[in-house]
């Protein structure tokens with residue numbers, strides 16, 4: 001049983017360390033993500049969440065430790081190339097993640113061309129249509145610039161762009177933090193839908209334990225760059241073991257039992273009406 005689970009590991013981190021100047025920001029971080037799994041990473045501001053995300057997607061190099069993709073170390077150049085196509089990241093600030101001088105069409109097209117080259121224009125057009133559709137936007141958005149979009153719509157475009165390489169893992173770094181609560185709930189539904197349709201894994205990073213609980217199956221808790229607790233979401237909420245996890249839970253003012261996002265259906269259709 002244990003062997004089977006190990007064979008199924010998609011991403012594995014072994015003892016990842018990172019220092020900035022002489023300050024240790026990641027301290028021997030080890031965990032794994034299986035195909036199709038939604039893993040949450042929670043911790044207070046400055047605990048090292050974004051640094052860890054950047055190490056995973058290759059924007060930063062760890063000082064020590066190993067990253068393995070399907071059992072192969074990322075030190076191998078060929079493994080790195082496939083891996084970094086299959087791991088995509090969505091950032092906290094959607095507006096700053098898009099080039100303000102590019103239309104939505106260009107942002108999506110550049111990503112499609114980069115990861116799926118040598119297609120005809122017709123094929124790219126069909127890809128763009130399908131990408132927009134999968135994030136709940138219609139084709140009318142292709143001609144718009146980021147300043148003509150709401151922050152939630154910008155985040156949908158960023159999400160669409162991250163789907164272009166057909167990733168197997170999405171690293172979502174505080175991707176809901178810039179959004180209003182009702183828009184956050186719509187995005188959670190969208191992420192659930194995408195997960196269901198595409199069977200991707202997520203590493204969902206947030207300081208908001210309620211949001212993590214509404215989406216994730218397993219949760220990692222990071223404090224001062226070290227993983228101090230790892231548990232299934234139900235166990236973490238109802239029987240947290242580490243004092244730091246308990247303090248995070250205590251700091252969550254309202255803790256909705258797995259936040260009911262269905263109430264937001266109406267607001268969602270309102271937003272679609274607005275989009276039109």
Ligand SMILES: Nc1ncnc2c1ncn2[C@@H]1O[C@H](COP(=O)(O)OP(=O)(O)OP(=O)(O)O)[C@@H](O)[C@H]1O
Pocket residue numbers: 020021025043044045046047048049050051052207
């Ligand atoms: N490029 C950098 N140079 C120096 N220090 C850095 C750099 N990036 C991050 N740090 C420091 O590393 C620590 C962890 O930062 P990180 O952004 O990973 O935390 P975080 O948990 O994502 O925080 P937040 O929730 O506020 O985004 C912080 O003390 C931060 O100041």
